[in-house]
Amino acid sequence: MVTASISLRGVGRTFGATRALAGVDLDLKPGVTGLLGPNGAGKTTLLRLLATALPPTQGRVSVLGLDPEVPAERTNIRRQLGYQPQEVGFPRGFTAFAFVDYIALLKEWTEPAARHAEVRRVLDLVGLSDLGAKRIRAMSGGQRRRVALAQALLGSPAVLILDEPTTGVDPEQRVTLRTVLAELARTSIVVLSTHQTEDVAALCERVIVLERGRVRYDGPVTELTGQAAGRVWLADEPDPAAKVSWRTGTGRYRNVGARMRDDVEHVEPSLEDAYLLLRGGSPEHEVAS
Amino acid sequence: MTGWHLDDDTLRSYVERTDSLAEGTSVEQHLLSCEPCRGRVNAAASVIELSVIDLAAVWDRTRDTLEVPRPSVFERLLRVAGLPAHEARLVAVASAFRGVWLVGVAAILAFAALAAAVGHARGLWPFLAVAPIMPCLVVASSYDPWLDSALEPEIVTPYPALRLILLRTIAVLALALPAVLLFGLVVPGETAFAWLLPAVGFVAVVLAASTWVSPLRAAIAVSSIWVGVVWLLAARSGSPDAVLQARTQAGFLALAAASFVIFLLRRRWLCQLRPWR
Amino acid sequence: MDSRPGDETLLLAVAERDMGAFHTLYERHAGWLAIRLARRCNDRDLVADAIQDTFVAVWQRPQGFRGDGDIAAWLWGIAIRRLVSRLRTRSSVAAVFENARAAPAAEDQVLLSVEYGDIGQALARLSPEMRAVIQAVVLDGLSAREAAQLLHVPVSSVKTRLYRAKAHLRAALAEGPS
Numbered sequence: 141m142v143t144a145s146i147s148l149r150g151v152g153r154t155f156g157a158t159r160a161l162a163g164v165d166l167d168l169k170p171g172v173t174g175l176l177g178p179n180g181a182g183k184t185t186l187l188r189l190l191a192t193a194l195p196p197t198q199g200r201v202s203v204l205g206l207d208p209e210v211p212a213e214r215t216n217i218r219r220q221l222g223y224q225p226q227e228v229g230f231p232r233g234f235t236a237f238a239f240v241d242y243i244a245l246l247k248e249w250t251e252p253a254a255r256h257a258e259v260r261r262v263l264d265l266v267g268l269s270d271l272g273a274k275r276i277r278a279m280s281g282g283q284r285r286r287v288a289l290a291q292a293l294l295g296s297p298a299v300l301i302l303d304e305p306t307t308g309v310d311p312e313q314r315v316t317l318r319t320v321l322a323e324l325a326r327t328s329i330v331v332l333s334t335h336q337t338e339d340v341a342a343l344c345e346r347v348i349v350l351e352r353g354r355v356r357y358d359g360p361v362t363e364l365t366g367q368a369a370g371r372v373w374l375a376d377e378p379d380p381a382a383k384v385s386w387r388t389g390t391g392r393y394r395n396v397g398a399r400m401r402d403d404v405e406h407v408e409p410s411l412e413d414a415y416l417l418l419r420g421g422s423p424e425h426e427v428a429s
Numbered sequence: 430m431t432g433w434h435l436d437d438d439t440l441r442s443y444v445e446r447t448d449s450l451a452e453g454t455s456v457e458q459h460l461l462s463c464e465p466c467r468g469r470v471n472a473a474a475s476v477i478e479l480s481v482i483d484l485a486a487v488w489d490r491t492r493d494t495l496e497v498p499r500p501s502v503f504e505r506l507l508r509v510a511g512l513p514a515h516e517a518r519l520v521a522v523a524s525a526f527r528g529v530w531l532v533g534v535a536a537i538l539a540f541a542a543l544a545a546a547v548g549h550a551r552g553l554w555p556f557l558a559v560a561p562i563m564p565c566l567v568v569a570s571s572y573d574p575w576l577d578s579a580l581e582p583e584i585v586t587p588y589p590a591l592r593l594i595l596l597r598t599i600a601v602l603a604l605a606l607p608a609v610l611l612f613g614l615v616v617p618g619e620t621a622f623a624w625l626l627p628a629v630g631f632v633a634v635v636l637a638a639s640t641w642v643s644p645l646r647a648a649i650a651v652s653s654i655w656v657g658v659v660w661l662l663a664a665r666s667g668s669p670d671a672v673l674q675a676r677t678q679a680g681f682l683a684l685a686a687a688s689f690v691i692f693l694l695r696r697r698w699l700c701q702l703r704p705w706r
Numbered sequence: 707m708d709s710r711p712g713d714e715t716l717l718l719a720v721a722e723r724d725m726g727a728f729h730t731l732y733e734r735h736a737g738w739l740a741i742r743l744a745r746r747c748n749d750r751d752l753v754a755d756a757i758q759d760t761f762v763a764v765w766q767r768p769q770g771f772r773g774d775g776d777i778a779a780w781l782w783g784i785a786i787r788r789l790v791s792r793l794r795t796r797s798s799v800a801a802v803f804e805n806a807r808a809a810p811a812a813e814d815q816v817l818l819s820v821e822y823g824d825i826g827q828a829l830a831r832l833s834p835e836m837r838a839v840i841q842a843v844v845l846d847g848l849s850a851r852e853a854a855q856l857l858h859v860p861v862s863s864v865k866t867r868l869y870r871a872k873a874h875l876r877a878a879l880a881e882g883p884s
C-alpha cells in the first residue's frame with residue numbers, strides 16, 4: 141500500500157495585488173500537522189490550496205500522487221478528502237443530520253441505508269448523535285463547528301484539512317477531537333490550523349509556522365520546543381532583558397529571551413515559548429495565562 | 430399509594446393476558462402512576478415470549494422518521510420525472526426552491542402580465558422587460574454562493590459541479606418557464622412568446638459568466654442591461670415590434686448557443702473557489 | 707438520591723430536540739404501552755405502528771403535556787387514539803383481544819371487592835361485547851365514534867351496548883353480592 145502524501149513545490153498564491161503565499165515547499169505524510177501563524181499569515185489560503193478549493197498561481201501541488209489541475213484527478217482527490225472550512229454558512233432550515241446527509245450525497249454515498257449509517261457515525265464521533273434532529277440555526281457556535289467537522293470526517297478520508305477546528309469548542313470536546321484525529325492520523329494526513337499552541341502541542345507531531353505567506357518553520361514539535369530550551373525563566377518581575385514576558389497564574393512572571401542566561405530560574409520550555417521566540421516576541425500575539 | 434406495588438402473579442397474569450377485565454383495569458390504573466411497576470412490566474414482557482413486538486425495530490423506524498429529512502414536493506416531482514432519488518435531492522436542495530422565492534417570482538410575473546393585459550400596447554413593455562429575466566435570476570440564485578451558503582464544503586466534493594449546475598438549471602427552467610408561459614397567455618398578441626428566446630439567451634449568458642464571476646452578479650448585470658434596453662426602446666417607439674422581428678430573435682438564439690459553448694469550455698472554473706470569495 | 711432524570715425533564719429535553727432523552731423516554735414507556743395496546747388489538751403490526759405514531763406525536767408536540775396528571779396517562783391517551791386512527795385505515799378487521807377469564811380468580815376477589823366493591827363480579831356477568839364497550843368508553847375514555855372504530859362495529863351498536871351494559875351494571879350493583 142502506498143503511503144499517502146502531499147507535496148508542494150514553489151507554491152505561491154496571489155489575489156490581485158496581494159500575495160498570500162510565496163515559495164512554499166512542503167512534504168506531508170500521515171500524521172497530524174499543525175499550522176500556526178498570526179492572522180493574515182496565509183493559513184486559510186494554504187489550507188484551501190491543499191483542499192483543492194483554490195489553484196496556486198505559481199508552483200505545483202501534488203495530493204496523493206494526483207495533480208489537482210487535471211479535472212479527473214481532482215475529482216479523485218476529492219473522493220478521499222475531507223475539508224472543514226473556517227466558516228460554514230449553513231442553509232436555513234437544515235438539521236445537523238440533513239446537512240451532513242446532503243454533503244454525503246455530494247460525496248457519492250448514493251445508497252440511503254449506508255449513507256444514513258455513515259452520517260450517524262460521524263455525528264457520533266463529534267458528540268452530536270443526540271442532536272441530529274436539531275436545526276443548525278438553533279445550535280451554539282461550538283455545536284455548529286462540530287457539524288462542520290462531522291461532514292469533513294465522512295468516509296474517513298485519507299486527507300483531512302481542518303481550518304481552526306478547536307475555535308469555540310469546549311475543553312471536553314477538544315479532548316474528544318484529539319482522540320478522533322489521533323485515530324484517523326494513523327493512516328491519513330491531517331492538517332489543522334489553530335491559534336492555540338496547546339492544541340498543537342497536545343495533538344500534532346509536526347508543526348508548520350507561517351508568517352506573511354512564507355514558511356518560517358517546518359519540523360517536529362519537539363524540535364521547535366527545544367529551540368527555547370534554556371531561554372525560559374520565571375521571575376517576580378518582568379525582566380527587561382526578555383523578549384516577551386507575562387504574568388502567570390501564580391503571580392510570577394514568565395520570561396522568554398533570545399539569549400541563554402545562567403543566573404535565573406529556568407523552567408521547561410513549552411511550545412508557546414518557542415513560538416513566541418520564533419515570532420520575535422511580536423506584540424500582536426495575544427497570550428492567555 | 431406509593432408503598433403498594435403489584436405482586437408478581439398479578440403482573441404475570443396481566444402480561445400473559447390470563448386475567449379478567451376488572452383485574453386488568455386495576456393493574457392499568459396502578460401503572461399510570463407507578464414507575465417501578467411499569468419497569469417491571471417492560472421487563473416481564475421481554476422475558477415472556479408472548480407475541481412480543483420488536484420495540485427495537487420500532488425505535489429505529491421512529492428515529493428514521495424524525496431524523497432523516499423528508500423529500501419536499503419538488504423533490505418527489507423530480508423523482509417521478511425519472512431522476513434517481515439521490516440526484517433529485519441534490520437538485521431540490523438549492524435555495525431557489527424555497528417557497529418564498531417562487532412566490533416572489535410569481536407575484537412579479539402576475540403584476541407584469543396584468544399590466545400587459547390592461548395597458549394594451551404600452552402595457553406590453555413591462556411584461557417584455559420582466560419576463561425574459563425571471564428564468565436567469567432564478568437559475569443564478571439556485572447556485573450562487575451568497576445564497577447557497579454551504580458552498581465551501583460543497584465545492585471540494587467529488588460530485589461534478591457541471592452536472593449539478595445543469596441539473597439545477599434544467600429543474601428551475603422546468604418550473605419557471607411554464608409559469609411565465611402561463612402568465613404570457615394573458616398577454617395579447619404575439620408578444621406572449623417574444624420573450625422566450627431572450628430568456629434562454631440570458632440563462633446561457635449567466636451560465637457562461639458564472640465561470641468568471643458570481644452567478645447572481647452576472648444575472649443582475651444582464652437583467653439591468655435588458656431592462657435599460659427595453660426602457661429605451663419603449664421611450665422611442667410605441668410597439669415592441671423591434672423585438673418580435675426574426676432577426677432579433679435569431680440574434681438571441683445565437684447568443685444562447687455561443688454562451689453555452691463558452692460555458693462548456695470553461696467548466697473547470699465552476700468547481701473552485703473564486704478570488705472574490 | 708435518584709440521579710435519573712424524571713419524565714418531565716426528559717420532555718423538556720425533547721422540546722430542545724434531544725434524541726438521547728427521547729430514546730430514554732421510549733425505553734421507559736414503549737413496553738407497557740405496547741402491552742396495554744395489545745390487550746385491545748391483537749394485530750401486532752398495528753400495535754407497532756401505533757407505538758411509532760405515538761412517539762412521533764410526542765416528539766412533534768412535547769408541550770402537549772401541560773403538567774397536569776401523570777405523563778403515563780397523557781401518553782396512553784395519545785397511544786389509544788393513534789391505534790384507533792390506524793384501525794380506521796385498515797380494511798380488514800383487527801380482532802379485539804378477549805380476556806381469557808371473565809371472572810377474577812377466587813383468591814383475587816377479596817382484593818378486588820375491597821377496591822371496586824362488586825364491580826368485578828358485575829362486569830364478569832356482562833357479555834364480552836358489552837365488556838369491550840365498557841373498557842373502551844368508560845375505562846379508556848374513548849368517544850363513541852372512536853370506540854366504534856376500535857371495535858369495528860357501527861356507532862349505533864356502541865351506544866346500544868353501552869346503554870345496556872350500564873343498565874346491567876346498575877342492576878347488578880343494586881342487587882348486591884350474589
